[in-house]
Amino acid sequence: MTYWTLAALVLVAALWWLGDVILPFIMGGAIAYFLDPFADRLEKLGLSRVMSTIVIALLAVLLFVVLSLAIVPTLVRQLGQLVALAPDLLNSFQTFLTERFPELVQNSVVNDTLSSIGDAIKSRGGELASTLLSSAMTVVNLAVVIVVVPVVAFYMLMDWDRMVAKIDGWLPRDHAPTIRQIAKDIDRVLSGFVRGQVTVCLILGTFYAIALMLAGLDFGLLVGSIAGALTFIPYIGAIIGGTLAIGLALFQFWGDWMQIGIVAAIFAAGQFLEGNIVTPKLVGDSVGLHPLWLLFALSAFGTLFGFLGMLVAVPVAAVIGVVARFLIDQYLHGALYRGVVESEPPDTPTGFINEETGAVTGVVAKENES
Known part of the structure; x- marks a missing residue:
């Protein structure tokens, strides 16, 4: 308890006073931990640890270039377009409620609420989107992401096994087996959840985005990314993404029920894949x-x-x-x-001796039989 408490205090102090300094090292270490199994597999194929790290680094650079040139600008553009379109979507929804349920909308707070939401999004939606993007880039400085984090991740990935072996050599010998077991349990939870769930989010986000774009939905990439990013919360990603996608499909394909049904079927298929194939295979049921x-x-x-x-x-x-x-x-x-009483053996045996036969019965008899 003393060592765990000291470790917790050191962690809190480091996060509190050295947050900006250790941020790239935390990010680099997380990336190295995530990619360590891939490096181990490349080593089993015959590559050295250095060559395995270089191959992973080249693939990461290629992925970064593709994201920077193709996907991220499209996401930003679709986010701005969706914010600009939000008032029209609310007006259409308000018109639909007025036509179908006039007694609900007229002379009630529903009409005023929808109108105020539309005005707020129209006046501050673009400002909110730009603020979110700029604040994200402020928190994660671009120079840190591009320069420091990849360097830290590269060296930590290359020396990961040696660092683990060195730390294992520092363990107190009497408690080393217990600490190793706790560390294995922590690694099982992290690898099962972090690696597994991140992979699930990437797979489902890619599936939703590609399927919705093929279905002709205007904001398919953005909706798929949102649904994939929220997949780590059970049902929330599918509910939010499905509601957003079906709402946009109703606005875009009103009257074409086949097209709207295709959008709904995409999320139904995604939920089937997640619940029966992807999540059980990559995450499992024993993450804890x-x-x-x-x-x-x-x-x-x-x-x-x-x-x-x-x-x-x-x-x-x-x-x-x-x-x-x-x-x-x-x-x-x-x-x-x-x-x-239960944890310590009794001082005197319980039971009794039959005077006629000399047999011992009770607890002592069972112990003698065993």
Whole structure:
């Protein structure tokens, strides 16, 4: 408990006073941890650790170039177009309610609410979108992302196995097996959730984006990206993405029910793939990181430490969960839970001896039989 408490205090102090300094190292370490299994597989194919790291770095540079030139500008443009189109969407929805349910809209607060929402989006929507983009680039400085983080990730990925072996050599010998088991449990949770869930988000986001663009939806790339990014919260990504996609499809394809049904079928197919194929294969059922606990950790660490806190929220949540389960297991096997009578053998054997036959019955008889 002393060492865990000291480690927690050092972590909090580092996040509080050295947040901007350690941000690129945290990001680089997260990238190296995420890519370590790929480097191990390349080593099994015959490449050295250095060559494996170089191959992964070249692929990462290629992916970065594709994202920078093709996908990110399109997402920004579609976000601006969607913000500009939002008042028209609300007006169409208001007209629909007026025609279908006049008693609901007329002489009620619904009409005023929709009108005020449309005016607010029209006046401040563009400002909000630009503020979000500019603040994101302020938090994650472009120079840090382009220069420092890739360098840190490259060297940490190249030396990952040696760093793990060195840390293992520092463990106290009496407690090394227990600490290794806790570390394996933490790695299982992180690899199962972080690597698995990020991969699930990428797969489903790509599927939704490509399928919606092929279906002819104007904002297919943006809607697919939003649905994929929110997939780590069960059902939320599909509900928000599906509602947004079907709403846009109703606005764009009104009267063409076949086209609207195709958009709805895309999200139904995505949910089937996620629940039956992708998530069970990549994440599994034994991760042990509940979505509510994850949301709480993201909110708490994000409020306390900003963007850096959100980066470390998932690993810290995994560590706390594993250590808490370990402590609970120790408690359930200890004298405090089981009681002194159950945890310690009795001083005198219980049972009695039959005077006629000399047979021993009770607890002692069972022990003698065994």
